[in-house]
Amino acid sequence: MDILLQQIINGLTTGSVYAVVALGYTMVYGVIQLINFAHGEVVMIGAMVAFSIITSLAGSSLPPLVIVLAGVMAAVPACMVIGYLLERAAYRPLRHAPRLAPLITAIGMSIVLQHLALLAWGRNPLAFPQIIDNRVFAVGGAAISSVQIAIILLSLTMMGGLSWFVYRTRFGIAIRASAENVHVAGLMGVNADRVIAATFVIGAGLGAVAGVMYGSYYGIAHYTMGFSLGLKAFSAAVLGGIGNIAGAMLGGILLGLVEALGTGYVGDLTNLCAWPGAQGWLAAQCADGGHFVLFGSNYQDVFAFLMLILVLVFRPSGLLGERVSERA
């Protein structure tokens, strides 16, 4: 099996989910400079709602694709409502408060949502019903499953749709204008409250689909799944340049690739037995094809945050986050 190609396929899959989630962080940050730490939980609730719908319909005679679509169709509006309520109830009253206040509120809302999900869906991991026959195709020595193909295509479609919306429509241009200067956009007649609410609702809707994709990819949903997924997507948004929509997409895909390739190769690269000059005790360990691996694939989560640290140290504005300055 070709490990490189396989890890690229896996990385593109998780990366496109990160990208879609990262869009939710970056759009909100772009307009109100708030890191909505509860966004990961919104994504989790999307997965949970879809799980409930799909499980309850799984026994029916409906075609499997219709059942999955019903799950998505229920998750998206549910998450949009939660996104709207978050902004309305938790963040809007703090719009003019010191920046730390909404940030702490965001962390608080994240905990609240997590525990509401705990109450509603319980503490055990929920097995996502695999009702669609997951076929696997061989490509050049690697395998790609129909779920992976669906995730990548759906993500690209959503990213394309969002790009069209923010770059080609009147309201989308207003969102980008507000991200630059909400007061001046107000002078043009843009209602800031509406734009801000829209970024939350759109981000939550995309996040809902991402949650369903993530749940069906790993076959599991859990009330804590939003935490690490959210942090990774946030890292992706920072990597691309927080506030930059194209950056979030690029950052997500890159982060997925780095994570998959890192996980795929870290074991081989840190296998001391593969290094020349093993002696003494180590040589004994390595005898007869033995291993002495420093870091295994359980270090998967390290790569995303390593990237985050490297970006923050060497390029804090992110890959595409270079601001065009207003010249005097």
Next chain:
Amino acid sequence: MALALLEALNLHVRYGGISAVKGISFAVEENEIVCLIGANGAGKTSTLKALARMIPSSGEIHYRTERIEAVPSHDLIGRGLALVPEGRGIFARLTVAENLAMGAYHRRDATGIADDVERVFALLPRLKERKAQVAGTLSGGEQQMLAIGRALMGRPKLLLLDEPSMGLAPLMVEKVFEVIRAVAAEGMTILLVEQNARLALEVCSRGYVMESGLITLADNSAALLADSRVRAAYLGE
């Protein structure tokens, strides 16, 4: 006397404990070009921001037939009141064309908007050459032109201009003021805030002089240009 298009009565602006504008009254009549001159920190920009409802203030603001103190900022352009803010406030990452489209955001008449884009391009040909360019790459003078063109896209009845000469090379300042004269010649009512008193008074028919939050002088431009206090304090004589 014609009814004033805009009238401020006993306008106050405070930032925390500091008073920036301390109870000023002034009026702008239809088709008039009025300027508000004064040194840095006199309260001119605060006055314009209060008129555009970008900051809270006390006192009365009458615009056309209503009082607008309680009208949110984003509802003013629909009433015909536009502000070109200090420092231009162009959207640097949007293209020139998108900036102009934002100026017409509150309008729904697609053909009227398209006509107005052509009118703005006729007035400001440099913008036409650069319409697909990101606005942040324009020169300072071009950005000021864009800010004015964008405000015109809203078809305002009253144009508030805040320091259009700020940070521009003298040659560019001349060009910007040529544009302001051209806009005025079409019958636009303008309230112009400027530190460059001579330029401002040459364009305006009347002027107010602001000092430390108060209006200390009000007269027609010719009289202000001849006034010994204005000459000493603002015209460098």
